[in-house]
Amino acid sequence: MTGFQTVPHGAPGTAAYRSRGDLTHALIAKLGAASDLSASDQQAVRELCVDIRRVPAKKNILRPDERPSHVHVMLSGWAARYVLQKDGSRQIVAFLIPGDFCDLHVTILGRMDHGIVTLTPAVVGYVSGADMEELPHKRPNLLRALWRAGLIDESILRAWIANIGRRDAAQGMAHLFCELHTRLQLVGLIDDDSLPLPVTQEDLADALGITPVHANRTLHKLRAAGLIRLKGGILEIPDLPALKAFAGFTLGYLHQAQLKRTWDR
Amino acid sequence: MTGFQTVPHGAPGTAAYRSRGDLTHALIAKLGAASDLSASDQQAVRELCVDIRRVPAKKNILRPDERPSHVHVMLSGWAARYVLQKDGSRQIVAFLIPGDFCDLHVTILGRMDHGIVTLTPAVVGYVSGADMEELPHKRPNLLRALWRAGLIDESILRAWIANIGRRDAAQGMAHLFCELHTRLQLVGLIDDDSLPLPVTQEDLADALGITPVHANRTLHKLRAAGLIRLKGGILEIPDLPALKAFAGFTLGYLHQAQLKRTWDR
DNA sequence: CGTTCCCTTGACACCGATCAACTCTGGTGG
DNA sequence: CCACCAGAGTTGATCGGTGTCAAGGGAACG
Numbered sequence: 001m002t003g004f005q006t007v008p009h010g011a012p013g014t015a016a017y018r019s020r021g022d023l024t025h026a027l028i029a030k031l032g033a034a035s036d037l038s039a040s041d042q043q044a045v046r047e048l049c050v051d052i053r054r055v056p057a058k059k060n061i062l063r064p065d066e067r068p069s070h071v072h073v074m075l076s077g078w079a080a081r082y083v084l085q086k087d088g089s090r091q092i093v094a095f096l097i098p099g100d101f102c103d104l105h106v107t108i109l110g111r112m113d114h115g116i117v118t119l120t121p122a123v124v125g126y127v128s129g130a131d132m133e134e135l136p137h138k139r140p141n142l143l144r145a146l147w148r149a150g151l152i153d154e155s156i157l158r159a160w161i162a163n164i165g166r167r168d169a170a171q172g173m174a175h176l177f178c179e180l181h182t183r184l185q186l187v188g189l190i191d192d193d194s195l196p197l198p199v200t201q202e203d204l205a206d207a208l209g210i211t212p213v214h215a216n217r218t219l220h221k222l223r224a225a226g227l228i229r230l231k232g233g234i235l236e237i238p239d240l241p242a243l244k245a246f247a248g249f250t251l252g253y254l255h256q257a258q259l260k261r262t263w264d265r
Numbered sequence: 266m267t268g269f270q271t272v273p274h275g276a277p278g279t280a281a282y283r284s285r286g287d288l289t290h291a292l293i294a295k296l297g298a299a300s301d302l303s304a305s306d307q308q309a310v311r312e313l314c315v316d317i318r319r320v321p322a323k324k325n326i327l328r329p330d331e332r333p334s335h336v337h338v339m340l341s342g343w344a345a346r347y348v349l350q351k352d353g354s355r356q357i358v359a360f361l362i363p364g365d366f367c368d369l370h371v372t373i374l375g376r377m378d379h380g381i382v383t384l385t386p387a388v389v390g391y392v393s394g395a396d397m398e399e400l401p402h403k404r405p406n407l408l409r410a411l412w413r414a415g416l417i418d419e420s421i422l423r424a425w426i427a428n429i430g431r432r433d434a435a436q437g438m439a440h441l442f443c444e445l446h447t448r449l450q451l452v453g454l455i456d457d458d459s460l461p462l463p464v465t466q467e468d469l470a471d472a473l474g475i476t477p478v479h480a481n482r483t484l485h486k487l488r489a490a491g492l493i494r495l496k497g498g499i500l501e502i503p504d505l506p507a508l509k510a511f512a513g514f515t516l517g518y519l520h521q522a523q524l525k526r527t528w529d530r
Numbered sequence: 531c532g533t534t535c536c537c538t539t540g541a542c543a544c545c546g547a548t549c550a551a552c553t554c555t556g557g558t559g560g
Numbered sequence: 561c562c563a564c565c566a567g568a569g570t571t572g573a574t575c576g577g578t579g580t581c582a583a584g585g586g587a588a589c590g
Contacts, residue, residue, distance in 0.1 A: 065517070083427040086513045091427040105416040108409065113420050113518040144373065151370040154415075155378050157422040162348040162356040165429045165474025168577070200536065209430025214578055216538065248351045252330070253378040433545075465568065479546055481570065 023052065023075040023123060026099035026187035031145040033186060033256065041141050048135075049073070049125035055118050061102055062116040070126040072102035077122025078198055082206065083114045092207040093160065094153070095119075095180065095199075099187045104150055107132050120198045148255075155253045164209045167248070169218040172208050174227060174247035177235060182251055197235040288317065288340040288388060291364035291452035296410040298451060298521065306406050313400075314338070314390035320383050326367055327381040335391040337367035342387025343463055347471065348379045357472040358425065359418070360384075360445065360464075364452045369415050372397050385463045413520075420518045429474045432513070434483040437473050439492060439512035442500060447516055462500040 024046045031037060031045065052075065055061060061072055064084060074096050081094040081102075093114065096102065102116045107129055136143035156179070163172045180197070184190045205215035222228045227243050229236040237243050244250075289311045296302060296310060317340065320326060326337055329349060339361050346359040346367075358379065361367065367381045372394055401408035421444070428437045445462075449455045470480035487493045492508050494501040502508050509515075 081423075083423055085427065085431055089431045091431045093423045093426045105419070108413050109416055109420075109520050111517075111520070113520070114423060148373050150419075151374055154370070154419045154422065155374075157419065157426065158346075158348055158358045158379060161358045161422065161426050161429060161474075162350065164426060166350055166354045166356045202536080209426075211579055212536090213538090213580080217578090220538090252376075255374050255376070255378070467568085476547055477568095478548080478570090482546090485570090 023125070024049075026097070026189065027073060027075070027125075029187045030099040030149060031142070034145065034148055035141065037141060037145065041139055044135070044139055044142065048127045048131060049075075050128050050131070051126040053124055053126065055122045055124055057118050057121050060115055060117050061122075061124055062112050064112055064115045066112045067110055068103055068106050068112065070128060071104060071106065071132045072116075073125040073127060074098050074100045074102065075123040075125045078119040079116055079122060080119055080199075080203060080207070081114055081116050090206045091209065092203065093157065095207065097180075097183060097187065098189065100153075101146075101149065104146065119200075119203060152255055155255065159253045169208060169210050169214060170221050171247050173204065173215075173218050174222060174243055175249050176204075176207060177228065177237070178240075178244050178247050178249035179254075181237065181240070182254060182256070186254075186256065193238070193240050194234055194236040196233060197230065198233050288390070289314075291362070291454065292338060292340070292390075294452045295364040295414060296407070299410065299413055300406065302406060302410065306404055309400070309404055309407065313392045313396060314340075315393050315396070316391040318389055318391065320387045320389055322383050322386050325380055325382050326387075326389060327377050329377055329380045331377045332375055333368055333371050333377065335393060336369060336371060336397050337381075338390040338392060339363050339365045339367065340388040340390050343384040344381050344387060345384055345464075345468060345472070346379055346381050355471045356474065357468065358422065360472065362445075362448060362452065363454065365418075366411075366414070369411065384465075384468060417520055420520065424518050434473060434475050434479060435486050436512055438469065438480075438483050439487060439508055440514050441469075441472060442493065442502070443505075443509050443512050443514035444519075446502065446505070447519060447521070451519075451521065458503070458505050459499055459501040461498060462495065463498050 028037065028042050028045055032042070037045070050070075055077075057077075061079060062068060076098050079096040079102070080092045081096060083091045083093055085091070096116065102124075103112065106112065136146075159175075159179070163175050167175060177195075177197075181190070181193075181195050184195050190196075201215045201219065202212045204219075205212045208215065208218075210218070219228075219230065223230065225246075226238065227246060229238065293302065293307050293310055297307070302310070315335075320342075322342075326344060327333060341363050344361040344367070345357045346361060348356045348358055350356070361381065367389075368377065371377065401411075424440075424444070428440050432440060442460075442462075446455070446458075446460050449460050455461075466480045466484065467477040469484075470477045473480065475483070484493075484495065488495065490511075491503065492511060494503065
């Protein structure tokens with residue numbers, strides 16, 4: 001926690017972090033995906049963060065067993081939720097992208113039973129636990145939206161299990177790419193058939209329950225099959241329907257029947 | 266749903282189903298595990314079920330894509346939460362035991378993204394969606410307890426992923442047994458180092474992401490190692506600490522720091 | 531310009547899948 | 561009481577996907 005750089009509220013340097021409103025863009029898009037949020041609800045979301053900090057890549061945002069005093073939300077950058085085994089092996093159980101909460105559960109359970117580590121430089125919002133506790137009473141719409149977001153995360157976990165348990169490495173990797181594509185699209189971070197993939201092959205391996213060596217070979221196999229192109233951290237999907245068919249991907253589990261674009265371009 | 270036998274409120278035949286109070290025993294033990302429930306809270310839980318039905322073994326309680334009109338809760342028997350792939354393979358993502366909710370999420374998400382099937386004959390409680398919606402407002406204690414139960418289920422999902430992704434079949438199976446032992450103990454269904462295991466080897470295989478043949482061999486391996494004994498659907502654990510050590514099991518993820526026995530014997 | 535990640539590639543071993551046959555058990559009906 | 565049957569468990573032989581170990585290459589960074 002110490003050493004994280006606090007972001008001045010006004011305006012950091014790069015265009016990507018232009019203003020505080022920009023930073024909550026993904027969060028509002030995600031929460032508003034199911035039901036519309038009133039302007040005042042949206043404003044409440046924007047004012048949620050008592051603090052905003054930059055975190056370098058490969059730093060723990062939350063360690064296993066920690067008892068956080070705040071709720072953390074990803075505002076930019078990627079992170080991974082991981083479980084550490086006693087033998088030192090790591091299993092990534094979720095990728096976190098802007099708009100995702102790190103520890104929505106912690107107001108109830110108190111203690112982290114896993115860790116969260118940044119994969120890229122990130123900007124993290126801090127929400128006070130007290131605000132989080134009372135928000136639902138003041139804004140029932142937001143209670144539903146937050147609950148809904150948590151339940152979709154749970155649904156993603158179930159799909160993740162099926163991914164590891166019942167698909168081979170190539171299908172599993174393809175499925176993961178389809179999921180990331182859909183989620184990034186939902187929060188308005190991409191709008192075509194390519195996506196940023198700022199993770200190492202070791203991260204991919206830990207997410208799929210395979211070894212880094214095999215992740216490399218699987219990646220090559222998908223490339224050779226013409227299902228993906230990957231260079232410079234950008235993943236291109238030449239034929240999205242083909243990739244989805246290969247992976248057995250359906251978006252039912254993401255519960256986006258009512259998906260609509262709450263952002264404008 | 267049709268064809269399920271409604272249980273008369275008074276008193277079915279067997280000792281196990283003696284009264285309606287008995288049936289909610291596990292549920293109340295589970296919800297009260299973290300924070301005490303007042304007598305009136307407990308009474309509210311008991312009166313939650315508008316209907317109680319018996320379901321034979323191997324019947325779907327909820328099918329994928331279904332839009333249930335009620336919330337379902339296990340009162341006796343075992344069930345499995347499963348994801349079906351397009352190629353027909355099945356991945357079990359959770360075992361449900363008495364006290365577990367089948368579809369707590371459905372008031373928010375509406376549609377099932379997976380199925381639930383009984384593994385044994387079971388008794389299922391039906392809670393009206395409307396009651397479920399308004400319960401939190403009337404009984405904040407119960408809101409917390411229900412939310413907590415859901416979050417622990419989510420935590421179990423993460424451990425399940427690590428189980429499949431980063432443990433070999435024998436360790437994974439051992440870990441599953443440790444989890445089931447702990448959960449059954451929590452709801453007061455066992456009190457020594459043996460537990461009922463009313464599932465087929467195929468069920469075990471689908472839970473661990475392996476084949477039935479390999480599940481069989483893994484079971485034999487654990488038996489040969491002296492870690493378990495299994496006969497007649499009863500699993501005996503001669504040396505629980507040894508099994509936990511072998512599996513790498515810790516109960517942190519079940520969030521039972523405050524575990525206390527709410528039942529009496 | 532050297533260090534440090536990260537990616538890549540090869541050879542080989544092993545865990546678990548697949549296919550197939552057989553046994554055991556409990557239930558059903560003659 | 562016995563014959564039959566279906567579902568579950570058991571076992572062997574063989575195959576393939578992944579893991580493991582090891583070495584080298586390439587790009588970013590101080």
